[in-house]
Amino acid sequence: MNVEERKLEVLRAIVEDFIATNEPVGSKAIVDRHNLGVSPATIRNDMATLEAEGLIQQPHTSAGRVPTDAGYRLFVDKLTALKPLSPAERRAIETFLDTAVDLDGVLHNAVRALAQITRNVAVVQYPSLSRSRVRHLETVLLSDLRLMLVLITDTGRVEQRVVELPAPVSALDIADLRSALNTRLTGQRLADAPTIVADLPENVPGHLQGLITTLTSVLLEALVEHPSERVVMAGSAHLTDHSLDFPAIRPVLEALEEQVVLLRLLDQQSAASGQILVRIGNENSYEGLQTTSVVSAGYGAAGISLGGVGVLGPRRMDYAHTMARVAAVARYVGDLLAEN
Known part of the structure; x- marks a missing residue:
């Protein structure tokens, strides 16, 4: 691989290892865990270049590096494959949604299923009138x-x-x-x-x-429209599972209480049914959410986009996993609305 390809592989290794361990990643760890076929010295040179480009940073004096928002963004943009749902996850979604008898049931069950399989906060928007x-x-x-x-x-x-x-x-x-x-x-x-x-x-x-x-x-x-009735949320308790990822959790909780903030997050996505949108850190315009990442997708019926579904969690999120599950739930909700 050429230098640019190798730099991307080093960035991918840092992002994936940091997501898995929540520990800064050093050159030796990359050599040990990833078969890049180059020496630790070459990896260190690549890391220095990535740091100069603002894609990784050194959180303290250790040799390890962590991704920046820009590094996560490049990683997400270069994702070539999403992690497929496991049979258990598919059954969980189908079980939740198949028991719904009306629109309220579909949306409440969808948001519970999404929160359960991603271990993050899940939000679903009612179909826009x-x-x-x-x-x-x-x-x-x-x-x-x-x-x-x-x-x-x-x-x-x-x-x-x-x-x-x-x-x-x-x-x-x-x-x-x-x-x-x-x-x-x-x-x-x-x-x-x-x-x-x-x-x-x-x-x-x-x-x-x-x-x-x-x-x-x-x-x-x-x-x-009645905006106060247009959002369903589940999984707020999962924020405590990621307390180390949030310097201050209170601004996040305050943002989640604001229906207008959540609607704005999903309204931007609902215009594009089936497409996945990822906003990382400071890409979120609301200050209280700039320590989080939001993954959302539009859902619809008969080719018409009706609303959005999304997940909010830490920037150190398994993006390939989360994006696939948000897309799957959006697809299930759209299919159910089309059937009814």
Whole structure:
């Protein structure tokens, strides 16, 4: 191999050994553990070059080196293969997800499975309403003066609202209302639905116009995103397993409490279904997460990206292992949504 190839192999050896041992890696260890076919002196020269390029650093006066954020980034960018899931891991994911009966179950089970198999914090984003379509609108008369409106999206999301009516309505009027709503809204993107809702009173039979007007504000509320309900998280306790990797764990915990921060992490990824994104250390814009790495992937159905799934852990993370498992869970979630 040429000099550049060997330097990359030395960097790979340092990253892999540091991930495995959490100890600075020296030239002798690289010679002993990795068959690079060169002398310790050559390895030391390569390490000096890598350090000058900002890819590794010496944490203290020992001879060992550890990767920098830039070193991890180059390592991840040069990964040629991800570590395949073991049969036990596949069974764990399938067992978690096969027991889910609705969208809430799928997402909660997915995040638990991902936290379990990566031993890190896992986060899953609810399907974005803005990318969903209306599958069905149901109207249920609870009493003469109370109506339940149920919105079901093509991603399995269900929004329910109870409406107080100003005057009694008949079951026949409710059936006509249901028909009118589904005629106008079924199959429409939720991002386009507010305009359609605003025009509904002018496009329904006269006897329904008062009822539609009463429902307009409730319909619009059901179509609006609710950020506080859009993220599911599991595995925060795993942070204590990596306490040596975090100079201060409190900023990380505070960041995890901020739904907006987590949504921003996953929103950037959800636009690219199936692609894996890795943000390492200072690549995370939120200061509290700059001692962590975040691996995320978008999930979707029918070729449409709907949300994101990710893992947050230490920079000294087994990237090949984590990336494969995040991608697998994203794929399972997308497949389940497509089936439903």
